Amino acid sequence: MSVLDAKNLSPRLLSFITALIIGTVNALMSLALRPDWYIPLIVFVITFVIIYYLYHYTLQRFIYRKIKLIYKFIYQTKATKKEEFFYETILPQKSIDEVSVDVARWANQKKDEIEMLRANEQFRKEFLSNLAHELRTPIFSIQGYVETLLGGALEDPSVNKKFLSNASRSVERLARLVDDLDEISKLESGRIPIIQETFVMHELVREVFEEMHLRAEEKNVTLEIKKGTERPISVTADKPKIRQVLTNLIENAIKYGPENATITAGIYEIDGQHVFTEISDEGPGIAEEHLPRIFERFYRADKSRNRSIGGTGLGLAIVKHIVEAHGQTVNVRSKLGVGSSFGFTLEKASAS
Ligand SMILES: Nc1ncnc2c1ncn2[C@@H]1O[C@H](COP(=O)(O)OP(=O)(O)OP(=O)(O)O)[C@@H](O)[C@H]1O
Ligand SMILES: [Mg+2]
Known part of the structure; x- marks a missing residue:
């Protein structure tokens, strides 16, 4: 990374370069007015020091404090030793560009999370509607046979056994469905241990x-x-x-x-x-x-x-x-x- 690559300057470097430029300009101006060698030097040193600290302070206070808040927000962490170290030592080294990369990464991560949640939600909806459908089929069939039997077919020896056994098959199917669902949900929640x-x-x-x-x-x-x-x-x-x-x-x-x-x-x-x-x-x-x-x-x-x-x-x-x-x-x-x-x-x- 070149020092003058304007996009990747840390606050310290930025303050340094600004102070250097203004210091040099001031020194040159004073050189034009007073041709002694030490006056421009003094002007340079004073301007450099003032500009450097002022600039650095302003950047820290008005920009990096805000950025620090952003980091606090995106990491959502409590102040720990590690975090203090991050804010005191690592963050001031970061350029605005690096910060924006971090924020973009965070935004992407959130986007993925949201997409996953959305997919889960979709899956849950499908599951419920499938389940309702699977339950409805045998229940309707049982209901149909029972109603027909109650409506008189019970006395009709040519169909009563057949209708009952059809109804019973649907009951079996229902029971199997519930068993399978139970099995799956147990497996999913990890409640059934794997015994090797x-x-x-x-x-x-x-x-x-x-x-x-x-x-x-x-x-x-x-x-x-x-x-x-x-x-x-x-x-x-x-x-x-x-x-x-x-x-x-x-x-x-x-x-x-x-x-x-x-x-x-x-x-x-x-x-x-x-x-x-x-x-x-x-x-x-x-x-x-x-x-x-x-x-x-x-x-x-x-x-x-x-x-x-x-x-x-x-x-x-x-x-x-x-x-x-x-x-x-x-x-x-x-x-x-x-x-x-x-x-x-x-x-x-x-x-x-
Ligand atoms: N060996 C196979 N050959 C062709 N299709 C298959 C085969 N195995 C599974 N399938 C297809 O995959 C689908 C899902 O199978 P799965 O075993 O999960 O359900 P199922 O057999 O319909 O019901 P269940 O096993 O719960 O009684 C089946 O409905 C069938 O279409
Ligand atoms: Mg099967």
Whole structure:
């Protein structure tokens, strides 16, 4: 930075230069009047000292005091030792330019904060309206059946059982929705601790396959561990929660996939510290525009199609929460007409 770079002068330097210039001008003038060498020198020294201190004082008092107030305001801190040091030592060194950079940085930071709050607000509104919608569907259906039954259908043996069991299905759906929401809110607030244990990923995957085999058989779907990834690998994680993750992913793969398909679980060791588990299906795939939002609560890729299949759109949101509560990541790869792969990482158990 050049000394005369007029934009970057600290108050001290500014006072110095001003005093120097005025001092020199005065000295030259007095030299013109009195050609002795010492008079101009005395004039110079006196002018310099007076101008320097006066200028410096004025700057400090009328400008930097105000700036100090601005800093106090933007940092919103109480007077601490560190802050005193800042005001006494660092602030006077700052040029107005640096101050304006600080203020601009602060303004940007505030802008980001406001944008984040706005996004949260938007998210909250969407969440509430989604929730209302999700609750309304089964409640209306129950209401409809109950009213029809009370209106006389109860005595009609050809429909009464059917209507009751339809109503009961809606009650189940309602109960599931509330359970899922409860689970998500607990995960979000961090109220459910992650209880780590060491287990073999392959064994857990096989257990979940076993639990899902009835539903798989309904569609003649084969569940298998991907060839070449059968070597057992141990992970450290919360086993019941990872079971839930696998269940949600495999359930989706069966639910959205075609009949007679194969669903594979690939289990890979990556970088010596993590284990990557991926559930791949030969289903319809998910369009690229949906992929970034697929893990959001209530988000469904194909609204019309999935209403009939009847999920709540919370399964993947729960998956994401659980994986992230482990400090790990979840991802999805998918191509329309080819299939989808949902994968997540876990910490590899140190002794395996
Ligand atoms: N394997 C998959 N193949 C195709 N689409 C999928 C697959 N998995 C998820 N999706 C899409 O992602 C959406 C969100 O899935 P998610 O599991 O969160 O909700 P859901 O299955 O609709 O409901 P829930 O799991 O709560 O019963 C689904 O509605 C579906 O459109
Ligand atoms: Mg699901």
